[in-house]
Amino acid sequence: MGLLPVANAVPAYRDEHLTIDFDRQVAELDATRIVLTRKEYDLLALLVQHAGQIIPRDVLLQRVWGYGAEIRTRTLDVHVRRLRRKLGGYADQYIETIFGIGYRFQPFHAPRYFRQPLKPAFAVGA
Amino acid sequence: MGLLPVANAVPAYRDEHLTIDFDRQVAELDATRIVLTRKEYDLLALLVQHAGQIIPRDVLLQRVWGYGAEIRTRTLDVHVRRLRRKLGGYADQYIETIFGIGYRFQPFHAPRYFRQPLKPAFAVGA
DNA sequence: CCTGCTTTTTACAATTTTTTTACAACTCCC
DNA sequence: GGGAGTTGTAAAAAAATTGTAAAAAGCAGG
Structure with missing residues (x-):
């Protein structure tokens, strides 16, 4: 008699502060539910499901909005x-901006993004 | 045991104010019978039988009305x-609207679905 | 075919979400 | 440091969804 779609159980994301239940589409921050609109949830889910990976803007716009490159x-x-606001003080820990490319979600303890200088930049003195 | 075997005895729903007898298809609010039409009852029963779960509009329309997505x-x-009206002052306590998704019945004491005021994000760092 | 009741539709108001706009702030590279 | 390009942000505008009252449509029993 199961009538509500519970078909494909995707394992939830969970770290020290944040939990995302992809089946129920519910997110919790420090054990308190954070209410997300649909687009907010879609965006967060996509980022979290690819945690650690940089996702380019055009990919996000394509996958969440269906927008093309034009x-x-x-x-x-x-x-x-808005997502960052709802993630409270951990916002910038979780959602990194990759300048000129897109965004990346990082689990709470993951190393942060640092841009690789194109030149070896050995000029120490100044 | 029971001399009069009850066919399929579904346990009734009961909380502080509301009682729903699924076998007799009868609802009471604060010990007073509330008269529901068939569709009203079907809708309420479906929601109550999945108390705490969000039920999408299309699922409700499918299950209660047999309507398809089109x-x-x-x-x-x-x-x-109309259900809410018959539930009197507790209406919004019981039947929540999940914007863009559907509805959810919540037992009287259950935590509500409400948007917390996004506070200006305290500096979380130690 | 009336009558009373239930259900559905209609039309518009209210609410909530999403997108755009306009500008400030920032990054990168010279 | 300066400038072009990119991102952050608040606020307004637009779009989408839900609430509501009232009319219309269905449906049984007489």
């Missing part, structure tokens, strides 16, 4: 901002 | 409204 919009930035 | 109607909203 569309110019700031809605991704705005949604990232 | 049908566009407001009858679900109207029935929810």
Whole structure:
């Protein structure tokens, strides 16, 4: 008699502060539910499901919004901002901006992003 | 044991204010019978039998009305409204709207679905 | 075919979410 | 440091969803 879609059970994401139940589409931060709108959830879920990987803007816009490369919009930035707010103080720990490329979700303890200088930059003195 | 075997005895729902006898298809609010039409009862029963779970609109329309995804109607909203009216002052405690998804019945004391005010994000660092 | 009740539709108001806009702030490279 | 390009942000505008009252449509029993 199972009538509610419980078909494909995707394992939840969980770390020290954040839990995301992909089946129930529910997120918790420090054991308190954070209420996400659909787009917010979709975006967060996509990022978290690829934790540690940089996801380019155009991929996010394609997967969450269905937008093609020709569309110019700031809605991704705005949604990232709202997500970050809802992630409270851990926001920048979790969602990194990869300048010129896109965004990356990192588990709480993961090493942060540092851009690789193109030149070896050995000039120590100054 | 029981001299009068009850066919399929589904345990009734019961909380501080509301009782629903699924076998007799009868509901009581604060010990007073509330008269429900068939559709109203079907809808309430489905929600209550999955108390705590969000049930999407399309699932409700499928299960109670037999409608497929292509049908566009407001009858679900109207029935929810009438149910709420009959649930008196507890209405919004019991039947939550999950925007963009569907509805959820919550037992009287269950934690509610509400949006916490996004506070200005305390500096979390140690 | 009336009558009373239930259900659905309609039309619009209210609410919530999403997108756009406009500008500030930032990054990178010269 | 300066400038072009990118991202952050608040606020307004637009779009989508839900709430509601009232009319219309169905449906049984007489």
